[in-house]
Amino acid sequence: GQNIDQPTEMTATEGAIVQINCTYQTSGFNGLFWYQQHAGEAPTFLSYNVLDGLEEKGRFSSFLSRSKGYSYLLLKELQMKDSASYLCAVTPAAGNKLTFGGGTRVLVKP
């Protein structure tokens, strides 16, 4: 079976850093995606990790440890527009089936 866990909600201050953790237990693993979803909108792609290590894209970075079944998304220099849900998703094997976690709602306060 597939099990993906991430915190339900996090609050942070504008300009600060927030780290969203995601742990997974899946039968087979090919890669891990992070998506951002603003309320009432479609999810948008943020990052994709296949190998262990850190991938940096501007203010957003994503880390993966395959041996630990663990990933995090790091958001730096938070802006009000970063208030959204962040979805962790895993592809259990080569193919197109994505299994999503419940999402972490991040609230950025002034």
Next chain:
Amino acid sequence: ETGVTQTPRHLVMGMTNKKSLKCEQHLGHNAMYWYKQSAKKPLELMFVYSLEERVENNSVPSRFSPECPNSSHLFLHLHTLQPEDSALYLCASSHLNREQFFGPGTRLTVL
């Protein structure tokens, strides 16, 4: 604008109605997907079409019937739905084994 469009954006239907959701992608992708997003639940994969063949049916009730006439279009035909089927239905597309691009979704309410 992600290059994936969905119509209608909102739909209200009775349990005895038949309706269809439409998705179109303009990105040249070869895989398309239907997802269901309900309040307080993770995004659930319903169907996957790869190269116009259905390769995944995630134990979805038969009252949902997908159709993929070509690589750019995907439909979800609905009939005799239940109130618990009320949700946001999202379409997505991708190249094989690459990130998925989502449409804006259809907000469905079943009365």
